[in-house]
Amino acid sequence: MIVKKLDITNHIEQLEALFCRKKDIKLDGDINIHHSIIKELDTFSLKTPPKVEPLNGPMNYLQKQGNLKIYEIYEFVKILRYFQYLHKFTFTGKLANWIEKIIIPKELDNIIDAFDEKGELIHGFSEDLDRVNTNLYSNKDAIKQKLYGVINSKNLQPYLVDHQVHLVHGEQTLMVRAGFNHVLKCKVMDRSQSGFFYVLPHSVGELKQKQSDLVNLKDDIVYRITKEFSSILAKQIMFLKFINKEFDRYDHYQARLEFAKINDFNFILPSKANNKSQKLVDFKHPALHNAKSVSIDFSKSVIMITGVNAGGKTMLLKSILSAVYMSKYLIPYSCDKSTKIGAFKDISAILDDPQSVKNDISTFAGRMLEFSKLFSKNDTIVGVDEIELGTDSDEAASLFKVILEELIQKNIKIIVTTHHKRLAALLAANNNVELIAAIYDENLRVPTYEFLQGTIGKSYAFETAQRYHIPLRVVNKAKEVYGDDKDKLNDLIQRSSDLEREYKDKISLLDKKIEKTKQLEKQLKDKKESMDSDIVHQKNKLEKEFSEAINEVKKAVKLNNIKEQHQILNKVHKQKQEIKISKNQEPLNLKVGDRVKYNNTKGLLISIKGKKATVETNEGMKLQLPLSSLQRSGNIPKAKPKSIQIKVQKPESGYIKLDLHGQRADEAIENLDKFLSDSLMAGFDEVLVYHGIGTGKLARAVSEFLDSHPSVVSYNDATAKEGGFGAKVIKL
Structure with a gap:
């Protein structure tokens, strides 16, 4: 099973534990609709649906006109009641369209209303049943009183072991010593390990018989009720199958939503549109505790992972396949929301050694058998661990180069891990192949569990052997056998990896600087927009005040009353004096050579020291002033307020x-x-x-x-x- 191969079994089991009943983890149907409904459900605070038993068996009985037990009928009632509860909410979108289609037939209302929250028939539903229950309660109380009467009997006291009532084989009994038969007529129900007897007094036995008769009568009444209910349910068998399936669908939704909330996981919706751009961002494999997050681009058709032993190559392969699998079935997991996953029909994992004595198949033959199946597939993602396992590496490199190139044409994405550099070298020039190297810390001589894209990684076999305590002399001798020329090749590969890493670091640093520059540009743009807005506001204010003054003058001209004309003219004169422009309080970026002014004194800024400035005035004087007290004069033109000019013809007759x-x-x-x-x-x-x-x-x-x-x-x-x-x- 692929879940086990990818080490996500525990993750899946945690999700399954949130289901109301056991079912397949896969969510069938249109995943886009499922995702939309889950998002809409997340906006509501809904109670968790009840635990429900599987109902396939009871529905088969109904189809055969059989009678269900009262508790089996109540399982249907729990589902029906929950959908009644959902109908109380005002949903929107696809969630509303789905819930509105689930219409509960009126014929089932009588059954739904017949039960209490514990699954018992409510009081008042059946008079016969209520009467029997009342008699049973009275009889039970009578049995209790009779037992306590026997316990308090003086003749029995010497034989009583204790004064408690013991439940044995479903019967209320007393514990007595040997010899009790001289003072008590009873039936022995059992014997204790200490040799005492559990007995049922005959006087209580009569009441017990009455209780048994009442229980049988109750069973007959309940049977008649269940027969009636079963007949009604049988007529609605198609609806019951439908709502049973829809309940499982809702169960999938609520379990996934709760799972995501509990663990702060994200839903990543797979899409065909993402097939050209696929990446994991801050992904953490569920099987790893305190795992390093992985960010990797796997957009190309072949992802070839090379590098250090025990450096996380296999886990990276499993991480990519796990993310694809969990996205395919809308299972939330730990990653950043910017993760992009493509849509694949099938997911295959070729991870284990296929050698089998039973089938008389070798490791390499098993691998060839698994690869042969891929040629009949398309739109598939495949993970292959140690691709050259089981045969000569040079021959395998040539063979797998051709195989991989053929599979690329069938729209199959392949994730490969290998220690052999020949296959990586053969495919390095192919634009459809992405090389990824597991990074090794040369100083600490340990894997970093980090990955570098665009290069081939060394296996570090000698270093790994030494780390696991292989004698140094053995390692050195192996290096001699390996040869200087191959060791130089490894050095070149390592140097290439180092240069690639340095290149990526510089790009990252440059990206940060570019981002900072963009932020500064945005701040300047926002500041300019704010100043432009302030200028427009001041201009509009001046125009409004100017218009008001002009309107007042026009009113004065139209008036025949000389006194009112003079009063309006005085008002206009006052408005003119009140028109002001608010000064911008933003700090000025002054520099030497700027024209400035201090109050009414204008001059040239000739030096700046800290917060002090030296200004040479137009009259030739030098003043030392606070920099903050200066204003520009002539460098930046300022918007001048519109002055109101009122032209009135001078009267011909003016007297002093x-x-x-x-x-x-x-x-x-x-x-x-x-x-x-x-x-x-x-x-x-x-x-x-x-x-x-x-x-x-x-x-x-x-x-x-x-x-x-x-x-x-x-x-x-x-x-x-x-x-x-x-x-x-x-x-x-």
């Missing part, structure tokens, strides 16, 4: 003096307001207003109005020559 004598206060204030607005539009900075002295009422009204006017800077009483206390000099 206004006489309010003889006017009422409200009339005088209205004329004063118009006079000031006309004076502002005419460009006058100072005007003279006559109000007279009189009662002082008009003078106070003028002063109060001037205090509240936004365009009046100040006002004072005029000089004696200009009118004294009866006039005001107003500055605008």
Whole structure:
């Protein structure tokens, strides 16, 4: 069995332990639909389905019109109730489509409702059964009371071993010593190892007979009920077969999902689309404890693994085949989600020595027999351990080169391990072949259980022999026999591996630098987008404020009321003063030679020392200032705020003096307001207003109005020559 060959038996057994009942681990049907439903189930918190016995036997009885036992009927009820429970949820997608197809016939509701959670018929379902159960309970209590009455009998006390009731052969008995027959009429049920007797008093025996009669009556009632239920179930036999199969399907889903959650495993969905790009990423073989994770690309048609003995070549082969097998049947395992697995019809593992005395077959002949079967297959992945096993390595290398090239044409992927370099050398130039070397630590003289793609690995046979305590003189003598020329070839292979590893390390370092550069570019791009967005925001704000000011001016032009026109113009003037551009607080990357400014002083940045900067001003002075206090001046053009310009035609009649004598206060204030607005539009900075002295009422009204006017800077009483206390000099 391939599961055993790949050393994933324990992994599979852990998954099987989560099943509600024993079944084949393989999940038949469209794996893409299965994967979608499992993902949808993962979004719900559902109770675990109940443990259920296999129902193939009971269904055969129903087909033959046989009567099921009450406990067999309850096994069907457990399945039906669980699907009733699932129907309470609002599922979506493929999960909803599947569950909605499972419609439980109304004829089965009576059977489902007849049982309690322990598999017993509920009270009230059958009056006859309830009556018998009540009598059985009363009879049982009577037996108990009778026994305790016998135990407390004075005549029996000397013969009692203890005051307990002992259950022997399903009967409640007393333990007594020899001689009891003089004081107690009873039936001996058994004898203890100490020579005491277990006895059933005759007075209790009568009650026992009544109990037996009640039990027989209960069996007759239950039989009638099961016969009725079996008849109903037999009519629904096709549905029962269907829902029994669907329950196993759901059992596959929930067990796999729970298995993945418990162990933090991932589901890897195999796909034909992945056949051109297949890789394991951080895969850990289930059979290894504290295993090193393996990342390997096995996209090419032939993967040839060479290198050190006991360096993990076989386990790498098993890892690739195990990942393919577990993905094929949607079994979760330890790996990164970026792992890609292709879809294969068949998985073969040629790992063991096929030699068999019984079949009179040699090792090499057995290998040839297994390879001959591959020529009738396609769309298959095959793992071959020690491919040249059992024959001359040079002859085998030539033979297997041709065999592998033929199998490549049949869309068969082959994972091969070998210690012989000739076959690897023959296939090295083939673009469909990926060479992988198991890495050996030269300094520590131990395998690293890591792998390098694109090169051939040494076997390190001499080093391994020495590591396992073969005498050094024997190893050195073997090296002499091996020959200097072959040893030099090994050195070349090792040098090639070292260069390949160095090349891969440099590529990895370069990839990290490229990734860092990409991150910096992204940060700069994000920063630019943020600044552009801020500029657009400021521009929109200015345009909005400008539009509002223009609209206010348009309103003023349309109004006939001079007073309201002046009030709106004053409001526009105020809006113009409030328009500001918020300053960007980002730190400036200043350098020597930049034009800068400090407050209102502009100059040239001539030196930077730490956080201090020296600036030569436009007037020729040199200032030492904090670098953070400087701003650019002229290097980077800044967006200028749009200024609001209000052009109003200058009135033809503008007066520098206004006489309010003889006017009422409200009339005088209205004329004063118009006079000031006309004076502002005419460009006058100072005007003279006559109000007279009189009662002082008009003078106070003028002063109060001037205090509240936004365009009046100040006002004072005029000089004696200009009118004294009866006039005001107003500055605008």
